[in-house]
Amino acid sequence: MFDAKGTIVTTVLATILGSWALTGCTGQPEPARPSPTVYAHPAADENSVAVPVPAGGTAAALTRPLTQAGWFCAQARSNADGRALWCRIAHRDESDTVHPQVAQFLLDRDGRLAWAWFPPPEDGTYQQGEPPRVVDAAAPALAAIWPGAGDRARQEIDDFAHDLGEPAVRRSDDLPRAAWRDEHADYGFSGLDGLLVTARDASVRRWPFGAEHYATTMSSAVDDLLAGGYDCFYPPQESCTRVRSNGYFRVTLRQDQIVSAQFGIGSRIESGRQRHALAEEFPHGLTFLSEAVRRPVTERIEQSRRSGTSFAGIVAGTIVVIDASRGAVDGDDLVAYLDIQIGAPLAAALPV
Incomplete structure (x- = not known):
């Protein structure tokens, strides 16, 4: 780009x-x-x-x-x-x-x-x-x-x-x-x-492009993604795959700055406890997020993983969208897969 x-x-x-x-x-x-x-x-x-x-x-x-x-x-x-x-x-x-x-x-x-x-x-x-x-x-x-x-x-x-x-x-x-x-x-x-x-009667000469409040850079995040089992070839690729869990991680960028990130992760609750730790995919946490928002955004994701429910809203000044697909549910036990988006891409950029 x-x-x-x-x-x-x-x-x-x-x-x-x-x-x-x-x-x-x-x-x-x-x-x-x-x-x-x-x-x-x-x-x-x-x-x-x-x-x-x-x-x-x-x-x-x-x-x-x-x-x-x-x-x-x-x-x-x-x-x-x-x-x-x-x-x-x-x-x-x-x-x-x-x-x-x-x-x-x-x-x-x-x-x-x-x-x-x-x-x-x-x-x-x-x-x-x-x-x-x-x-x-x-x-x-x-x-x-x-x-x-x-x-x-x-x-x-x-x-x-x-x-x-x-x-x-x-x-x-x-x-x-x-x-x-x-x-x-x-x-x-x-x-x-x-x-x-x-x-016809309004225009913007310099379009907004900021993302530093909530995201870090791809070059600083890629080593942690590799440690979590993702196959990443950055640069130039902006999409990583994790074959062992059928997972993915993809970003939109402005230069090296992450503007938006999308990834998928599973959830398995047994006897009311999470058996699929976030650390399996992200052993050092969500390091592609800035320190200012990392903890509250992670907590919001974990809440949806525990309940198997979707979410769309603003968390600590960060757009967070979670699409949850629930599988088997039995009392306190459930299996779910969550597609998660952090941040919004720049206007007129793909993907939207």
Whole structure:
């Protein structure tokens, strides 16, 4: 993601949002994409302490329809120019498999929406007749701040979902997509990327990138991961595997700084006691977390491991998401597997 000096390479955001580049339809607007320079700046009063979405104003209005529908939302980070909001919900299918869906918002220093992204749910693509989950999130959020924007988005995306055979707007490689504009923003949608929104009267020059409050660096954490049985080849790989427990550990980075971390771990409670110690995977503790948050975050994870329950919230200024899948339960005994995420990735970065 970064060149030798740690600045973002031009292809990063172009790859992430590249499907917005061509409309293939005369007269249709091209949704503006973030410049690759939005993260290539010195620290600008970066603050990586996660906080609840501020009450009142645009941020609260945007996220209220989502939280009322069961989403978790938080302000993930901020700086002198703006603040980034991150929302997530866990969809479960009939086999209890979790398919996460997120929404990202970037507000300027005056609290106005400058940019938003509603990616499809993980493993989700738009097929003809499939329920349009992206618009179910985007329409009420946009309608809360821009009159008419939600209805227009729903109409455009519903038309897209039902008319994939003859899309009105195509890329040069025939990926179906749609684009439109109103007095508030430029919009672009595809089944692969979801909905991208770029406001017309607000912008953020330097996007927030802080993560130091809750995370350390990958280079400082990799030896402890190796000691826990993970196979890690960093650099350059940002994903580690643990064959003996079918485990994984993966991160998003800015240079060497960990921005978000995801890992899976099992739990086995017998006679009310934990028989699968966290130290099996992390013999020195969660050393990829800063000392300021390591203990409270670990305690929150252990609480979910004991109960076999999920969690999404802020712990010691840190976003913590736990998706628990419970197996056999017999009195005080249970078996569970937990997929855990610490921190939120940078806006417009993959994975979301």
